[in-house]
Amino acid sequence: MTISNKDFEDVLPHLSPVWTHGTDIIASRAEGAYVYDLAGRAYLDFTCGIGVTNTGHCHPKVVAAIREQAGLLLHGQANIILHQPMLELVRALMPIVPPSIDGFFFSNSGAEAVEGAIKLARHATGRSNVIVFQGSFHGRTSSTMALTTSKTIYRAGYQPLPSGVFVAPYPYAYRYGWSEEQTTQWCLDELEFLLMSQTAPQETAAILIEPVLGEGGYVVPPKAYLTGLRELCDRHGILLIADEIQSGFGRTGRWFAVEHFDLKPDIMTAAKGLGSGLPISGVFSRLELMQKWIAGSHGGTFGGNAVAAAGAVATIA
Structure with a gap:
């Protein structure tokens, strides 16, 4: 029929x-x-399912891994039991993430990962505020709407949004009509001014950036800017979060976009291409930060689902 x-x-x-x-x-x-x-x-x-099917739809190796795991264990809640696919996923990720990253937490969606990263940064530093960039997209949940500045439709009608979020200019040389050197210096100066005028360093937990700006215009920033951003964060004791949800897992020709800039973030978020179509995301960070996350203060029923994790392992392999 x-x-x-x-x-x-x-x-x-x-x-x-x-x-x-x-x-x-x-x-x-x-x-x-x-x-x-x-x-x-x-x-x-x-569209690749909006940046999801980096290995193509229904890659045979990924499908085979999903089918095999579906016959063994569909759901193993991480607070109750650990399962083999999650542990194998950590093992698969460790050689490909930046050398600054050695702690892993898994969830379901990109927005969930971003929220987790912000919670981790606040918990680890004892600070509350977050700096994001003009044109960024980090999700559409209540908290991530406050971090998203690419379109008004994501925020309109949902006010008031969570507080403690401050916006800095993204180094978009073409739009400014400047050289990369001028753009880099001006944007770093504006970021320092933001720390003097709106959110003091001792109140600022993290700076959250897309290493390649997505919805805001698919902008590749100058390497010098990200180098300067890392130095600024180190100088003020602010954590640097790289949102690799859209740019990760081969989307820019390397495992992660930060590799093009030799950038070592304190925290990373990942989703989309990680699972080749299955819902899985992650917060990756320095283990010393993860160890400051109090047990039970964050979690989720389905995070690191066994079938999704098996698909992610096959994706990386």
């Missing part, structure tokens, strides 16, 4: 309209770079 979009006309009106729809395609399957609709027509998926 052939199925078409008409077969779902009774249920389509009941989907929440908050989801935007770029197409009217209802997918039946996907393989590699292609998505197939109910009629079998192939579409080249330039």
Whole structure:
């Protein structure tokens, strides 16, 4: 029996309209770079599921790992039991993350990872404030909306947002009409001014940056800026968080975008390409920071799900 979009006309009106729809395609399957609709027509998926399917849709090795794990253990709650896929995932990640990173926590979505990173930074430093950058996207939960500055639609109608968030200019030389050197110096000066005028260093837990700006224009910052940012954080005792949710796992040609800049973050967030389509995310940090996170002060029922972790291990392999 052939199925078409008409077969779902009774249920389509009941989907929440908050989801935007770029197409009217209802997918039946996907393989590699292609998505197939109910009629079998192939579409080249330039979106990669919004930066998710870095290995292509349904990579055979990933699918095989998922199938095998689904027959062994679907769910092992990390507060109750550890499971082999999560431990294997840590082992797979350790050789590819920056050398500053040796502690791992797993969750389900990118926004969840960002919230976890902020909680970790606040807990580890005893400070409350966070600096983000103009044009950034970090999620659409209540807390991550306050960190997101790329579009007003993500924030409009949801006020008041959580406080303690301050915005610095991203080093976007093209928009400023300056050289990279001028842009780097001005943006670092503005960041120092922010620390003098709005959020004192002793109140600032972290600076959160996309090492390649995503929704704000897909901007590659000058290497000198990120070098200066690392020095500024060290000088003031502020943690540097790299949001690698969209840029990680090969999206820029290396495992993580920070590698292009020799940047060593204190904390990283990861999601999207980590699971090749399964919901898994992570907060990665210096272990000494993780050890300051009080047991039970953060967690989640499904974080580091066994099947998703098995898919992530196969993705990395």
